[in-house]
Amino acid sequence: MPDGMNVDYDGLIPNNVDLNADARVRKALETWHPGYIDWWKDMGPEGFQEALVYLRTAVSVDPKGWARFDYVRMPDYKWGILLAPKVEGRLIGFGQHRGEPAWQEVPGEYRGMLRRLLTIQGDTEPASVEQQRFLGKTAPSLYDMRNLFQVNVEEGRHLWAMVYLLQKHFGKDGREEAEDLLRRRSGNEDSPRMLGAFNEETPDWVSFFMFTFFTDRDGKMQLEALAQSGFDPLSRTCRFMLTEEAHHMFVGETGVQRVIERTCAAMRAAGIEDPSDVERVRALGVVDLPTLQKKMNLHFSLTLDLFGNEVSTNAANAYNSGLKGRYREDKLDDDHRLLDSAYPVLRCVDGVIAEEAVPALSALNMRLRDDYVVDCQGGVNRWNKAIEKAGVAFRLTLPHVAFNRKIGEFSRIHADPEGRVLPPEQWAANRDRWLPSTEDNLYIVSLMTPVDNAGGYAPWIASPKVGIDNKPGDFEYVKLWD
Numbered sequence: 065m066p067d068g069m070n071v072d073y074d075g076l077i078p079n080n081v082d083l084n085a086d087a088r089v090r091k092a093l094e095t096w097h098p099g100y101i102d103w104w105k106d107m108g109p110e111g112f113q114e115a116l117v118y119l120r121t122a123v124s125v126d127p128k129g130w131a132r133f134d135y136v137r138m139p140d141y142k143w144g145i146l147l148a149p150k151v152e153g154r155l156i157g158f159g160q161h162r163g164e165p166a167w168q169e170v171p172g173e174y175r176g177m178l179r180r181l182l183t184i185q186g187d188t189e190p191a192s193v194e195q196q197r198f199l200g201k202t203a204p205s206l207y208d209m210r211n212l213f214q215v216n217v218e219e220g221r222h223l224w225a226m227v228y229l230l231q232k233h234f235g236k237d238g239r240e241e242a243e244d245l246l247r248r249r250s251g252n253e254d255s256p257r258m259l260g261a262f263n264e265e266t267p268d269w270v271s272f273f274m275f276t277f278f279t280d281r282d283g284k285m286q287l288e289a290l291a292q293s294g295f296d297p298l299s300r301t302c303r304f305m306l307t308e309e310a311h312h313m314f315v316g317e318t319g320v321q322r323v324i325e326r327t328c329a330a331m332r333a334a335g336i337e338d339p340s341d342v343e344r345v346r347a348l349g350v351v352d353l354p355t356l357q358k359k360m361n362l363h364f365s366l367t368l369d370l371f372g373n374e375v376s377t378n379a380a381n382a383y384n385s386g387l388k389g390r391y392r393e394d395k396l397d398d399d400h401r402l403l404d405s406a407y408p409v410l411r412c413v414d415g416v417i418a419e420e421a422v423p424a425l426s427a428l429n430m431r432l433r434d435d436y437v438v439d440c441q442g443g444v445n446r447w448n449k450a451i452e453k454a455g456v457a458f459r460l461t462l463p464h465v466a467f468n469r470k471i472g473e474f475s476r477i478h479a480d481p482e483g484r485v486l487p488p489e490q491w492a493a494n495r496d497r498w499l500p501s502t503e504d505n506l507y508i509v510s511l512m513t514p515v516d517n518a519g520g521y522a523p524w525i526a527s528p529k530v531g532i533d534n535k536p537g538d539f540e541y542v543k544l545w546d
């Protein structure tokens with residue numbers, strides 16, 4: 065077996081980084097551990113800490129068969145430190161150090177920048193657990209409840225992943241950052257999480273599915289870019305995190321898909337031809353497609369803000385120094401330095417949206433965002449196939465990137481979902497046509513009555529085609545009492 069393939073489960077902290085031989089880091093992590101458990105009990109899934117949940121736990125980093133399924137109480141979950149196996153002779157793939165051996169230690173000159181990247185990534189992980197902590201109470205099935213908790217424990221593990229790197233490579237500064245990651249709280253006025261979308265509420269399950277589809281996919285893009293890093297421990301950490309992340313997006317995509325299937329089936333059974341006849345569709349107790357579109361508009365636009373400014377010297381510096389690459393950098397065919405190339409960026413000049421060629425190095429946020437949009441579109445196409453298959457005349461579309469933005473080029477203007485610039489009054493007058501209104505949200509919340517008998521599903525969502533770990537339809541994914 066290659067180095068680091070086996071996971072040591074004997075100690076308090078499962079790991080494949082030989083923590084036993086590293087007394088300093090082991091002590092730092094063991095000191096941090098009680099605070100983490102307190103945070104989990106405080107801010108993790110409320111009301112389900114004692115439930116037995118059928119969870120997968122990583123037991124190896126072998127891409128085939130890295131997980132084991134079993135009933136676990138979430139506070140007893142084996143959160144561990146898992147890095148993808150080391151690739152011998154790995155070289156830095158981009159930027160000014162391209163071709164040099166990948167770093168095993170942090171280069172002094174990049175310490176500040178790297179610490180910032182790790183902290184920002186780390187902050188998003190517990191934030192999403194906090195955002196989702198009340199959703200267990202309204203789960204539409206035990207299957208969905210289990211998926212929610214799986215996502216939650218893995219986000220917890222992702223926090224561990226970043227904390228390990230901070231504590232191992234950044235000494236006292238790293239330990240302080242690790243403490244702060246447990247101190248900030250999503251949506252808290254005094255000490256909020258670092259990024260906007262991670263301070264929003266996730267008040268219902270449609271929001272949860274949209275969040276895991278859109279916002280966890282931003283996570284995927286960031287991890288892909290960091291997986292290219294010349295700092296090898298970060299690359300290895302992110303490569304393993306990506307194997308877990310795939311499930312989060314599966315939960316989002318299939319969740320929305322099942323909402324669509326149920327809505328379309330109910331509409332057909334009732335003989336409703338017009339999807340925009342919201343009142344009649346809602347009378348059936350399902351999520352009307354126009355509201356689904358509005359939820360999509362909201363979560364897509366909030367998530368685009370996470371990519372930061374379209375033109376950014378920070379992004380250029382992170383690339384140039386070999387810390388953060390492009391999406392699938394190792395599959396791209398160019399000079400991997402980008403000193404002489406340009407990239408087209410949509411900008412807002414005198415209130416008009418127009419494309420402009422900017423130096424490719426400073427357009428890296430934009431480029432990652434473009435790759436993200438393509439990735440989203442694939443999922444939206446599959447949703448539209450499901451609508452088409454059901455014989456309903458409706459199409460979901462991603463709104464224009466200028467729509468509803470708070471960060472970057474378009475934060476200064478108002479644009480409709482087609483990307484037409486509007487005066488503020490016109491935006492305000494139409495806002496509720498494009499984004500969920502209070503009434504829409506109240507309607508969705510009114511559907512959120514929990515279903516907790518094995519094999520049962522809330523009437524607004526279809527059952528999944530396949531069970532988790534190939535379990536049968538009536539499998540008890542969560543044992544609430546025992």
Ligand SMILES: [Fe+2]
Pocket residue numbers: 189218219222283309
């Ligand atoms: Fe994550």
Ligand SMILES: [Fe+2]
Pocket residue numbers: 219280283309312
């Ligand atoms: Fe995730």
